[in-house]
Amino acid sequence: MMMENISHSLMSFIWNAASLILLLSIVVTIHEGGHFWVARKLGVKVLKFSIGFGKTIFSKTGRDGVEYVIAAIPLGGYVKMLDEREGEVSVQDRPYSFNQASVGKRIAIVAAGPLANFLLAIMVFWSAFMIGVPxxxxxxxxxxxxxxxxxxxxxxxxxxxxxxxxxxxxxxxxxxxxxxxxxxxxxxxxxxxxxxxxxxxxxxxxxxxxxxxxxxxxxxxxxxxxxxxxQIRLGIGHVAENTPASRAGIKVDDLIVAFDGDDITYWPQLVQKLEKKAEQTVELTVLREGQLRRLKVRLGVGKNSAPQMGYLGIQPKIDEQYRQELDxxxxxxQYEPTEAFHQALIKTGKFFTLSIQTIRKILSRDVSAKNLSGPVGIAESAGNSLSVGLSQFLMFVGMISVSIGFLNLLPIPVLDGGHLFFYGIELVRGKPLSENIQEVGMKIGLVLILSLTIFALFNDISRVGM
Missing domain, CATH: 2.30.42.10 (PDZ domain)
Structure with missing residues (x-):
């Protein structure tokens, strides 16, 4: 039983992790692709395009001279541009370095990442609405x-x-x-x-x-x-082998009518009775071929459920009436292309507005920051949406893309919004802030982002524990 639980948990972990990697690969590639495309269009030389951080897994230098990299940690990415602040630049290459570009060009390059996220959201919402969202x-x-x-x-x-x-x-x-x-x-x-x-x-x-x-x-x-x-009635449609139900003699087509002497009719009632009953012996009354039988069952421990949830190893029999009600x-x-595009614009706008409201309410303490999800929560949601179908996964991609685009616009150094904030000051002053001030700002921003990430991860761990 323990090995079965471990195997099930491991498969769920692998599925959710793979879904998260797929999700981030799409969103990060488009985000960094925005920076990359606009930089090249504006004459800034790009040295490296990386999806992920850390150790390089794959690297190839293209005909354009750009090194394309896939790194080990898939929680982000970056575009490295030629910049005199990060190394020596030859005299002939100086006009193509990022720091030599006008402040307007630098703003366009940095803003292109979040804007690419919003465009991605519109496109995936549009596709989902044309496919049909169940x-x-x-x-x-x-x-x-x-x-x-x-x-x-x-x-x-x-x-x-x-x-x-x-x-x-x-x-x-x-x-x-x-x-x-x-x-x-x-x-x-x-x-x-x-x-x-x-x-x-x-x-x-x-x-x-x-x-x-x-x-x-x-x-x-x-x-x-x-x-x-x-409501699903308590007819038995499947009994798994080597489970408490099979060992107790429960058979397909049995109808459970009582649990420890209490009459029950529907599946949720059985689930409620199983709460806090793990590894206890209970009595089930079943109706089989017109006769009532009382069976003693030593319950197991439920999989992926509340602590001490009893486990039987059965599945309900789904009758035609239930199927019709569910249908x-x-x-x-589902919409035709023009209306689907209109709905995609509305959906993107709603998620953007919701992001603004959520941040404002967290800062004003109207909403508990414990509601923030980290990579574990996002991975679980990604896995669930992909399990439902393509259109649901596309909707989730769109939601995350809007969120990442919005978060990157926040005026926090390290994020795109922090760079835009510095460039805005430069426009007003006519000259950039000193490198020392920008460096201090970057360190503060890095601490803020790392703290927020750790806090969100702690929330994930707390939820898993609960």
């Missing part, structure tokens, strides 16, 4: 007693049609709409439709708790809303 219709599930949602009069089964006047068709759009209110105590107007009478009403959600105030809590959890999914919830957001 989603789930936003039907309300269980409404928590005493929650913000219940006080607003929301009821299970209603369909969300708009949030604050913005139409929504999927839960992903709902999540993005709620993200605009992170860190706020305000009211949100939600339009919902009764699926039977097709009547619509507007319910006002009065936030008594800030969305994002509790680290790791989703907006839906804050509001007391669960996503509706068809009715599926939504495919």
């Amino acid at each position: 989603g789930v219709k936003p039907v309300l599930g269980e409404i928590k007693t005493g929650s913000i949602a219940q006080i607003a009069g929301l009821q299970s089964g209603e369909i969300i049609r708009s949030i604050q006047g913005e139409p929504v068709q999927t839960w992903m759009q709902v999540g993005l709409a709620f993200a605009n209110f992170i860190g706020e105590k305000t009211s949100i107007d939600m339009e919902v439709e009764d699926p039977l009478s097709h009547t619509k009403k507007i319910s006002r959600l009065q936030l008594t708790t800030k969305i994002g105030e509790n680290a790791g809590e989703s907006p839906l959890e804050t509001l007391g809303i669960k996503v509706y999914l068809p 009715q919830l599926r939504v495919n957001l």
Whole structure:
């Protein structure tokens, strides 16, 4: 059992790591490609184009004289240009060095990286919307007693049609709409439709708790809303070999009707019963060929689940009714090319605006910085999106590309925005800041970025531990 868990965890790690490398390879290549292309167009000589940092894995010098490198650490990249501040430059090459370029050219070269990220986001969103982005219709599930949602009069089964006047068709759009209110105590107007009478009403959600105030809590959890999914009955569709279920004599087509004497009907009830039951002996009552049988089962330890989650080794039998209900919830957001491009522009703008709001709210402490994700969290999300399909992965690439483009515009030395800040001062003063001041700024910026990276990684480790 332990070896099976280790194998499963290892495969998940490899898949997520590969997804992260693929994601960063795309985003970083386009970002650095922006610097590279504009530098060459403006007459600045490029010496090296590297994807990744650290030890060189692959290197080839092209006919253009540029060394193209793939390095061992795939968490970034760089374009090295001819620069008198970094080494000797021959007299004939001086006109092609970066430091000799006008401040306008240097601004264009540095700004080209983030702009390339925004263009990439538009292109991948455009492609995804033409392919079709699968989603789930936003039907309300269980409404928590005493929650913000219940006080607003929301009821299970209603369909969300708009949030604050913005139409929504999927839960992903709902999540993005709620993200605009992170860190706020305000009211949100939600339009919902009764699926039977097709009547619509507007319910006002009065936030008594800030969305994002509790680290790791989703907006839906804050509001007391669960996503509706068809209930899976407890018929057994598969019993894995050498598992607690197989050893106890559970068979395919058995129907579980009770757990330790308590009647249960649906799969979530079984999952709830298994909580904190790892390595304990329980009694399952199953219906087999019209007869009830009581079976003693020594539970194992659940894979990738909450601590002490009991493990049986079974999968549910999916009946036709469940499939039909699930199909009715599926939504495919697909547009013809012109409208897809329009939607891509809107999506890019929304993620950019959301990035600004998030940074502002973290700095004002309206949102906990513990919500920041590092490479582990991004890798997990990349792996999950790629598992769903190409269009979902493209959407995630677009979101990360907008985020990286935005973060690189922040006026922090070391980042592109820090360089642009220095060049802006140079434009105003008519001369650059002294190299000593710029060097001190770079060191401060490096400390800030490393501290932020370590903090985000700590958040990842804390979430994995939880």
